[in-house]
Amino acid sequence: TKLKILVVAGDGIGPEVTGEAVRILRSVAELGGYDFQISEALIGGVAIKQQGTPLPAATLSAALESDAVLLGAVGGNEFNSLTPDKRPEAGLLQLRQALGGFANLRPAFAFPALSSNSPLRPEVIEGADILFVRELLGGLYFGEPRQWDRASNSAWNTMRYTRDEVVRVARVAFELASMRRKKLTSVDKANVLEVSQLWRATVTELAPQYPGVTLEHQYVDACAMHLMNTPRNFDVVLTENLFGDILSDESAVITGSLGMLPSATIGGKVNLYEPVHGSAPDIAGKGIANPLGAILTAAMLLRHSGNLEQEAQAIETAVRKVLEQGHRTADLVRAGETPLSTQEMGKLVHQS
Numbered sequence: 001t002k003l004k005i006l007v008v009a010g011d012g013i014g015p016e017v018t019g020e021a022v023r024i025l026r027s028v029a030e031l032g033g034y035d036f037q038i039s040e041a042l043i044g045g046v047a048i049k050q051q052g053t054p055l056p057a058a059t060l061s062a063a064l065e066s067d068a069v070l071l072g073a074v075g076g077n078e079f080n081s082l083t084p085d086k087r088p089e090a091g092l093l094q095l096r097q098a099l100g101g102f103a104n105l106r107p108a109f110a111f112p113a114l115s116s117n118s119p120l121r122p123e124v125i126e127g128a129d130i131l132f133v134r135e136l137l138g139g140l141y142f143g144e145p146r147q148w149d150r151a152s153n154s155a156w157n158t159m160r161y162t163r164d165e166v167v168r169v170a171r172v173a174f175e176l177a178s179m180r181r182k183k184l185t186s187v188d189k190a191n192v193l194e195v196s197q198l199w200r201a202t203v204t205e206l207a208p209q210y211p212g213v214t215l216e217h218q219y220v221d222a223c224a225m226h227l228m229n230t231p232r233n234f235d236v237v238l239t240e241n242l243f244g245d246i247l248s249d250e251s252a253v254i255t256g257s258l259g260m261l262p263s264a265t266i267g268g269k270v271n272l273y274e275p276v277h278g279s280a281p282d283i284a285g286k287g288i289a290n291p292l293g294a295i296l297t298a299a300m301l302l303r304h305s306g307n308l309e310q311e312a313q314a315i316e317t318a319v320r321k322v323l324e325q326g327h328r329t330a331d332l333v334r335a336g337e338t339p340l341s342t343q344e345m346g347k348l349v350h351q352s
């Protein structure tokens with residue numbers, strides 16, 4: 001296996017946590033005899049400071065030439081007075097757009113060792129393992145027309161999908177479900193929205209091509225409740241953009257800490273991998289950030305860009321083991337426990 005990986009660590013805790021993810025990637029390459037070419041480029045606030053723009057041309061072209069991009073996080077308090085198009089976050093949005101991924105994968109799972117970190121009861125979340133497939137380039141966030149018309153005191157956005165946009169993201173979801181527990185829950189609001197009727201009809205039409213996968217449909221409001229009541233009943237959840245944004249954040253409470261959650265955006269020219277959390281300015285530079293979200297993101301990179309399922313699972317198992325042994329970073333500790341540093345946690349996973 002040969003993989004060209006571009007690391008854009010970004011701001012705040014971004015470099016701290018991606019440093020640990022890269023440590024793991026390097027050791028996977030060494031153990032497996034794989035050829036990983038890992039290089040780095042600037043994005044976000046650090047790119048603004050050094051190059052005057054949040055996404056330098058050199059970063060964009062390096063990203064487009066790589067097999068996978070691993071991002072830390074962007075943003076910092078010192079940039080908060082800039083207009084949105086000049087801020088660090090603009091660099092990430094431009095990068096996402098240029099890479100063109102339309103399927104955002106966000107797992108939500110319970111770690112037995114962290115069950116007391118979730119506000120949900122342990123017996124409810126035990127064994128929960130959900131993979132959200134959220135459509136990322138369509139729907140209300142991009143649909144035209146959109147406007148706030150101050151003169152008429154009204155505003156509108158447009159939820160629009162084409163059949164092809166639904167087909168391509170639904171195929172990703174069916175395929176992932178067929179490699180997991182073979183259940184796909186498609187989420188819509190087909191009792192009210194025409195877009196959802198197109199969504200449901202299109203997903204239903206594809207189902208016979210994936211005979212091994214059981215398809216069910218849920219209305220988004222009911223789904224929001226079922227996710228908290230019976231999270232174990234879900235395997236892969238397919239949603240349009242807005243519904244997926246909301247439901248995947250809601251389901252983050254199953255895991256218990258933002259610092260644990262990975263994500264991948266696939267289907268475009270180059271896949272983009274990033275932990276769900278931001279740059280965490282409140283703890284940046286202290287070496288106390290939780291690197292496990294970034295490390296699990298590296299596992300997703302190996303799975304989806306390297307086709308290295310065994311190695312991905314080995315990393316996930318190592319993370320589980322380290323947590324079961326009681327090791328915790330500051331965001332996970334309970335009263336009386338001593339937290340590990342970012343590097344100590346990274347090294348423990350590396351050794352496991």
Ligand code: NAI
Nearest residue numbers: 073074075076258259277278279280281282283289290331
């Ligand atoms: P945040 O995710 O950076 O932090 C929220 C809270 O969670 C903070 O208390 C932080 O200390 C904690 N936290 C986050 N990740 C952690 C980790 N790995 N270990 C331990 N604790 C962790 O979100 P916030 O504060 O809303 O945003 C801060 C900056 O990050 C802003 O500039 C925002 O725009 C940016 N941001 C960037 C994202 C990205 O690059 N993909 C995503 C979200 C926010």
Ligand code: MG
Nearest residue numbers: 244245246249
């Ligand atoms: Mg969100």
